[in-house]
Amino acid sequence: MFPFEVLNSEASTANLLQQVRWREGLYCPRCRSESVIKYGSYREYQRYLCKDCDRTFNDKTGTVFALMCMNTFASGS
Ligand SMILES: [Zn+2]
Numbered sequence: 001m002f003p004f005e006v007l008n009s010e011a012s013t014a015n016l017l018q019q020v021r022w023r024e025g026l027y028c029p030r031c032r033s034e035s036v037i038k039y040g041s042y043r044e045y046q047r048y049l050c051k052d053c054d055r056t057f058n059d060k061t062g063t064v065f066a067l068m069c070m071n072t073f074a075s076g077s
Pocket of ligand 1: 028029030031032033050051052053054055
């Protein structure tokens with residue numbers, strides 16, 4: 001189960017998201033392919049390239065969406 005009390009701090013939320021996000025391995029947020037390679041960096045974020053759909057993304061891509069999901073999940077319970 002998710003430790004929602006940790007979400008009080010915005011900084012730890014970002015940390016948590018990153019941990020949760022890559023917990024099951026690195027994959028493309030668009031096609032969910034695991035054929036992903038490191039592709040330089042964008043500011044402080046590691047950047048990646050999906051070899052299947054040729055999309056690039058970084059650690060922050062999809063974070064807002066993940067946060068929305070968690071908020072929905074939290075308020076719905
Ligand atoms: Zn992809």
